[in-house]
Amino acid sequence: MSFPRQFVWGTASASYQVEGAADRDGRSPCVWDDFAATPGKTFDGHDGSLACGSYDRPEDDADLIAGLGATAYRCSIAWPRVLPDGTGPRNEAGLAYYDRLVDALLARNIDPWVTLFHWDMPSCLQQRGGWLNAACSDWFAEYTQAVVDRLSDRVTHWFTLNEPQIFIGLGHESGTHAPGLQLSRRELLLASHHALLAHGKSVQVIRAHAKQPPRVGCAPVGQMFVPASDRPEDVEAARTATFKVPTENWTFNLAWMCDPMLRGHYPDDGVEQFGDDMPAWTESDMATICQPLDFFGVNIYHADIVRAGPEGPERVERPRGYPITMFRWPIQPDSLYWGPKFLHERYKLPVVITENGLASMDWKHADGKIHDLGRIDFLTRHLHQLRRAIDDGVDVQGYFHWSIMDNYEWAEGYALRFGLVYLDYTTMQRLPKESYHWYAKIIQSRGEVIPTTLEPL
Numbered sequence: 001m002s003f004p005r006q007f008v009w010g011t012a013s014a015s016y017q018v019e020g021a022a023d024r025d026g027r028s029p030c031v032w033d034d035f036a037a038t039p040g041k042t043f044d045g046h047d048g049s050l051a052c053g054s055y056d057r058p059e060d061d062a063d064l065i066a067g068l069g070a071t072a073y074r075c076s077i078a079w080p081r082v083l084p085d086g087t088g089p090r091n092e093a094g095l096a097y098y099d100r101l102v103d104a105l106l107a108r109n110i111d112p113w114v115t116l117f118h119w120d121m122p123s124c125l126q127q128r129g130g131w132l133n134a135a136c137s138d139w140f141a142e143y144t145q146a147v148v149d150r151l152s153d154r155v156t157h158w159f160t161l162n163e164p165q166i167f168i169g170l171g172h173e174s175g176t177h178a179p180g181l182q183l184s185r186r187e188l189l190l191a192s193h194h195a196l197l198a199h200g201k202s203v204q205v206i207r208a209h210a211k212q213p214p215r216v217g218c219a220p221v222g223q224m225f226v227p228a229s230d231r232p233e234d235v236e237a238a239r240t241a242t243f244k245v246p247t248e249n250w251t252f253n254l255a256w257m258c259d260p261m262l263r264g265h266y267p268d269d270g271v272e273q274f275g276d277d278m279p280a281w282t283e284s285d286m287a288t289i290c291q292p293l294d295f296f297g298v299n300i301y302h303a304d305i306v307r308a309g310p311e312g313p314e315r316v317e318r319p320r321g322y323p324i325t326m327f328r329w330p331i332q333p334d335s336l337y338w339g340p341k342f343l344h345e346r347y348k349l350p351v352v353i354t355e356n357g358l359a360s361m362d363w364k365h366a367d368g369k370i371h372d373l374g375r376i377d378f379l380t381r382h383l384h385q386l387r388r389a390i391d392d393g394v395d396v397q398g399y400f401h402w403s404i405m406d407n408y409e410w411a412e413g414y415a416l417r418f419g420l421v422y423l424d425y426t427t428m429q430r431l432p433k434e435s436y437h438w439y440a441k442i443i444q445s446r447g448e449v450i451p452t453t454l455e456p457l
């Protein structure tokens, strides 16, 4: 069975991961420039100063996306390129780049889906406390206004924050991402509350000032669970485990941040668990945070397995040798069945998969091509499951593959390759991989080329 005719086929990237030109045309430093400049923080000290050179190649990148037949491109805006001081004066050269990118996409009938925050917090705002400063939500609202004023005559799809779970969890708890902090639980809860307020204020600005009717979402990620079997008790165990706020690694929990955004309150189990560490939030905070959204964007890469046990959900260990990616993430295609199903049930919104993909071992083979058969199989299996979710009545409206091209994979630098297109970082040559052509066939056939039955992994 094919995907719906109006299904959105896309691919994705992010400003710091592809643009480069880190010190060009008025852009000021961001926390990732600072983090990568700190010895030992990123693989081989890699940073985004050059990245994929996309700042100088908007037309080339748009051609690549058009070559897929993709109808949408999820990209992000670099806050420090637009407001070099974090607030205040708008940088014309920075805004002009995004004009060029948006116009290049639209000229090829590709709809830009724009993420406002994909982790490049201006360093000057980090120096004022970043997400720990209560003013951060107002800083973000002002930045949103600058972007909406410039682009909303052409951009109609917006994401406020990319993965608050990650930039709070890895950036502020483990410290393995920028800004490299290791805060107390009380401070983490305060920073995530400020990020939620920033989300809400940003949605308000978009809805009040967009020049075209906007569709707005967020792009969270979180620990997900799939059932060990289709037995109702195992399915309920997976649903419970997905949304229960855990005592450890709670920052990667979906409900902790998504419930305030969409249900207007923090999950009770978390509030009880966190006790006095909870920020002194008010009902008006929640009214600001809980703004109507048009879709539930979500990044899904994998999931863990649970079954119903005597004491509640029990994790099921995978057998030795179970397939994993170069990031050592397990291949779990039914995460794209159960994830959309559980999320659609809970948040009652259409679901859009805003990131899904893998890091695989890609290099130029002897014939000069990149035979990334793993990505082809990954795409096939995950889209097969996503179509199953649609067939079972889940309102899934789109899929954005991460990523259009190999790019700066944060602390892993350029060591991991997620792209449909291979990047030769010496020449900046873009070389479509075998998976690029397969994804183009999937899009062209609206999924018909995906077999109805697949051999199990």
Ligand code: GCO
Pocket: 014, 017, 162, 163, 166, 221, 299, 355, 402, 408, 409, 410, 418
């Ligand atoms: C994320 C980010 C992307 C990553 C991708 C692979 O989800 O972490 O949105 O920027 O590059 O997910 O890790």
